[in-house]
Amino acid sequence: MGAIRTGVFSFVLVFTTSVASPSAIAQTRQFLDAPIVKSQLRVRWNPPLKTMQWAADGDGTFRAFPADALFLTKTSIYVAYNHLNPLSMQATVTTSAVADPSFTNIATLLNSIMNVVNAVVPGVPAAAATAANQAPPPPGPAVVAVQVCPDPGTDIGNFRADLDAVSPANVAKAVTAWPGSIDTAFTSGLTGPQSVAAGAKVINDFATTIDGHLSEAKKHWGIITACATTATDPNKRAIYLAFSLYDPNPRIQQITSLKTAVTSLADSLLKQFGTADQWTGPNSTDYVISAEVAPTFAVMQNVTAKVVNLTLKVDPNTSALSTEQQAAGSTTFGVRKYSTLTTEIGVGAVFGSIRVPTYGTSTNGAGQMIVAKKADTSPSLNAAVLANFVCRCGTGLLVPMVQVGALASKNLPSILVGGGVRLFGLGKGDIALGGGAMVAWYQDLKKLKVGDVISGTNDITSDLGFISSPKIGGYVTIQYKF
Secondary structure, three states: OOEEOOOOOOOOOOEEEEOOOHHHHHHHHHHHHOOEOOOEEEEEEEOOOOEEEEEEOOOOOOEEOOOOEEEEEOOOEEEEEEOOOOOOEEEEEEEEEEEOHHHHHHHHHHHHHHHHHHHHOOOOOOOOOOOOOOOOOOOOOOOOOOOOOOOHHHHHHHHHHHHHHOOHHHHHHHHHHHHHHHHHHHHOOOOHHHHHHHHHHHHHHHHHHHHHHHHHHHHHHHHHHHHHHHOOOHHHHHHHHHHHOOOOHHHHHHHHHHHHHHHHHHHHHHHHHOOHHHEEOHHHOEEEOOOOEOOOOOEEEEEEEEEEEEEEEEOOOOOOEEEEEEEEEEEEEEEEEOOOEEEEEEEEEEOOOOOOOEEEEEEOOOOOEEEEEEOOOOOOOEEEEEEEEEEOOOOOOEEEEEEEEEEOOOOOOEEEEEEEEEEEEEOOEEEEEEEEEEEEOOEEEOOOOOOOEOOOHHHHHHHEEEOOOOEEEEEEEEEEOO
């Protein structure tokens, strides 16, 4: 006589060829080890090591970013650059939102559980300033009411000295020292706004110096042009007249443009970097370079920080200011919402402790075919989706976890709920050991009962249906990634 097998689970063993994908396993360990940032992540570029470094909140120790760096926050954070010198460096941050791996894993688990439900009840539903090219023309020669012209050599020498004081070489020498003034202020213990203000003062002082030489040059030029017509000594008048044929307007215009650019640079520094609320961290020396980075349980943030070295340049002919930029380095890291548990999904082979009835046919004393109870079959093997909720309870090799699984079997759809331990770093693979309760549904006779007369096995098959109240059993799991 034939037997109808409805599914048998005599012992639970879950053995997987993959606990999760390698990236998922890396994410689990990464999440468990990830530092918690309360409010700010401080970054900086280390030129000797040529690497980006980080420190969390008030920690004074900076470390290199590891590959695929991850940070956790309970609320939100800002990214700030440590000791940012805007005259020598530019730092920027960009962010992008991506699905959080834990949220994705939970969604996968819920889909698997819904498959179980559907099996039982189908159908359930900046920049630095540059010289201006359109500076106003210099004023005309100074009006000299009574001009004494004792020495054309002295007057011409004074005029040249004022122009030479703001020569491209002298300007470049002064400009080169500007970034150092901010670094020196930081080193002396000043805050970020104070250090920037110190740099702006040096720049403004230089603008004042330029203005002084420019005024003196215009005054001396007025004397030269006046003496070209009023000098009583004809020899001196001839010298004055010969030199007055030189047109100083282009050079004076360049110096005027330089002064405008220098003043604009100082103003820009104070406006963009001189406000106290833009700085944070120990002694307000970290400049905030990002908007608020606020991950959620569903969405994490990928953050990219880039650093560009700035060099102030002075044109060797016009003294015009410009900037040269060169990429220093960058780093990308993730920011996830803090939680005590993180999830990983695995697919395993499941055996269960629930014994499922099996029916066949027999004959009664009258020779009629009847329903007969048969011995339970051997355990069957089915694929189940298992989610390990690994606890952030330590950093050792053995980490506790909660486990939820779904077995979308045609014969025995089940939901698994239990706990266990997660083992990391065991050679090539990782192991999870777990156990708990199995809530399962199986098919049983609805109207027929053992001993009822039937015409054939089709009568048994057509009478089978899922039980309305699930059976509860136990299970154990062994998950291993080869």
